[in-house]
């Protein structure tokens with residue numbers, strides 16, 4: 132039987148950094164991935180002359196060379212920074228509404244404030260109050276959590292204690308009166324999966340803070356370049372990776388991990404497993420029920436699955452300017468009724484007035500697509516469950532009806548785009564389910580209700596010796612948090628083995 136110091140199940144962001152972090156310290160590591168390429172969400176695929184980005188719209192936490200953010204430091208510590216070129220997006224985001232409203236916010240605090248002041252002069256004082264609050268909150272949060280204050284208190288971090296558990300909408304309502312302004316300042320809820328009245332202010336504040344302070348980035352070659360770079364570092368440090376074959380079972384004896392059985396039936400001996408698969412998959416499909424304490428299922432039973440997504444990947448035969456696209460990240464909005472109407476639309480299969488985000492990477496990086504062409508990744512959140520009820524014979528027609536509705540919405544904002552389409556592909560919640568293996572194709576793990584948020588992190592530590600999790604299912608979702616989660620898992624194993 133082959134033996135390894137650790138086996139990592141899944142080569143998404145969390146799995147890759149866990150594997151690379153362990154191999155870097157000389158551990159013998161096996162990485163198992165069901166797909167034929169590394170990355171999970173962080174991948175690309177080709178159609179015609181286009182290589183389409185699957186997931187990454189805006190990378191957070193990078194910062195600049197002069198003022199590095201936590202993600203830049205993490206990638207440097209793994210030795211992959213020099214292998215990659217990061218492209219800074221100058222705009223935070225643009226909002227385009229079907230009624231003709233347009234707004235672009237630059238990724239700079241003073242410019243965000245002055246742009247909003249010009250548009251909403253009646254809310255001038257409130258705009259300052261809001262950003263002061265966001266920054267005070269973020270600074271409290273960084274000092275207490277990021278720098279791990281051993282004795283945090285309400286006196287030391289008053290804004291953290293007073294605002295962490297408040298819904299984002301409550302805070303916006305306390306400060307602003309203009310509903311349009313409240314809507315604009317909460318558009319990032321789409322990156323977290325819960326609308327402002329269900330989302331903790333903590334998340335909205337931190338997202339605004341990290342994107343403004345550390346700037347939104349993209350990667351030359353897309354997120355696949357990042358996944359490839361981490362994999363290559365892992366391999367060059369002696370790691371072993373197997374694709375097209377995952378883990379079928381985690382062997383547990385006497386409450387401790389003893390090995391893994393691969394999809395091919397190979398038995399691998401190891402005392403450490405890092406699972407980048409969802410906790411549901413790990414416990415319900417990869418392990419025998421008698422090895423799992425009841426508490427695990429009780430805890431998981433109280434949580435709900437995040438939405439999946441419907442995405443359109445469009446290759447255009449012209450440059451973004453010809454389509455009227457001038458921003459990298461464009462929120463297309465019909466209605467600001469995020470808390471009720473738009474949230475409930477996420478449970479319907481069809482597409483009407485959903486909020487969408489259209490990313491055109493070529494705006495910041497003119498070489499992203501072939502010369503004279505550009506691409507857009509247009510996504511809207513959709514729960515997976517209604518898609519699972521579509522009879523297989525109807526799946527393709529439903530998928531293309533949704534693609535058609537989505538395109539109509541895009542055309543209403545960027546007239547004439549249809550005449551420039553060269554390639555078109557659509558991904559549904561079922562596509563995410565197939566490629567990620569996550570229940571109902573959930574792309575943000577469990578929903579981040581306050582009770583399940585970063586402050587409590589239920590289920591983060593597996594009650595089975597030698598089992599670790601590293602993914603968007605154990606904490607926050609997104610590139611930065613999941614890359615970080617992999618490193619944390621690696622560090623826990625290294626600490627246990629005294630190999631840090």
Ligand SMILES: Cc1cc2nc3c(=O)[nH]c(=O)nc-3n(C[C@H](O)[C@H](O)[C@H](O)COP(=O)(O)OP(=O)(O)OC[C@H]3O[C@@H](n4cnc5c(N)ncnc54)[C@H](O)[C@@H]3O)c2cc1C
Pocket residue numbers: 140141142143144145146163164165166170171172173185186187188189190191376377378379407408409412440442510566567568574575601602603604608609610611613614
């Ligand atoms: C459409 C979309 C847009 C997004 N936009 C952004 C964005 O702009 N910014 C941002 O920060 N984040 C964004 N995200 C979120 C981000 O991509 C994810 O949070 C992150 O990539 C998840 O990483 P992960 O480590 O949890 O692994 P995942 O990407 O979920 O990958 C898990 C991997 O495990 C593998 N696997 C599962 N079971 C097994 C098994 N039994 N054996 C072997 N392998 C297995 C799967 O094949 C997969 O490769 C987006 C996601 C999507 C889908």
